[in-house]
Amino acid sequence: VLYLIPTPLAPNPHLPTLPTWAESLLPELQIFIVENTRTSKKFLAKTPNINFDNLQFFELNEHTTEQEKSDLAKLLPTFSQNIGLMSEAGCPAVADPGAFIVAKAHTLGIKVVPLVGPSSIMLALMASGMNGQCFAFQGYLPIEKDQKKKKILQFYQLSKQGQSQIFIETPYRNRQFLGDLIQFLPLHTLLCIAYNITGQDEFIQTQTLQYWQKNPPDFHKKPAIFIF
């Protein structure tokens, strides 16, 4: 079995760090494919009864080369035990490169079991008030200004046709991205800004671009989701 293991989005002392399934499942796993070994070890360290001596970690992230991916894919059928897949935060194989290993598991006939946990995309969408019956996650936009403008205008048309458009941005570019939206789109456009979701300072508000222009949120370097 390949278990898809969601991890916490934000530290919050009022929330239990681990769901109840984690305490029984995690100590049984010895092989982990992870986006970031350090954060995964930190997460596992909070679980009772984990013996780190026996654990093997394989990294799969945006720095993984095609050759390394191919090597990992070849290892997959040799594992005689259950495997855990973990993202740096949130749900693995969504907005990270983990889908590669899940696809491989399907071709090898390995059973894939997704576990329930936090997804910043889904939590932001639920709480946005935007259309949740038709939506697209567009990920990151191009960095080059003209290309970015073209994409933003194209996605704005889809939004006007009723499909909610969901984006993430590298946290230190949040302010610039909001500035781009204010520059390129009509100021009456509704934009949901959600940051530090599940954290103590969780912020989720849907307002017009005009409102955001006058009341810029304090979200520099904080993980954020944008929806229009």
Add this chain to the structure above:
Amino acid sequence: VLYLIPTPLAPNPHLPTLPTWAESLLPELQIFIVENTRTSKKFLAKTPNINFDNLQFFELNEHTTEQEKSDLAKLLPTFSQNIGLMSEAGCPAVADPGAFIVAKAHTLGIKVVPLVGPSSIMLALMASGMNGQCFAFQGYLPIEKDQKKKKILQFYQLSKQGQSQIFIETPYRNRQFLGDLIQFLPLHTLLCIAYNITGQDEFIQTQTLQYWQKNPPDFHKKPAIFIF
């Protein structure tokens, strides 16, 4: 506060029915806006310390008229207590009409807090192995055959460009929908079929349409997600 309360997708005696937050939060709420009063009462009945005498339920679903929606929107600012929003199953305001009341809450300055819980869309996407960095939830397709074919071919083009396409269908039409895909799309197309997610007979597999043609899944009348 408007709490967005996810509910279980499928009965499973091996999973705890309620997340830990539910036992402390739910007994404090007396006003619920729900997709289906009966299923919500059934869910609440499993929570300790719920006093049904004090609870008020308001329904919001696909049968709610514009007049009833407008009446509910007018009631919203008169509630002096926290409110819970619940879908029939899974995350409220995603693939159901609940977003209407969330949008209203934002315009009234009511804080919106989404709680972590199961989303069949997200669980299916994670476990599909399909691209999770760019995806669209297209909801239900038109029933009329020519219109449906047109939409399927259009979404197939988006899928070829790298955007995973996610669909739901009314459970008794699952077999027909699979038949349509087999008829309209190339047989080498990969399709993920996921049904009874989180249930004891959870099924999630990604195979070619050719495979599905030869090995049709046993999913008649079961809630399913399709991804290509």
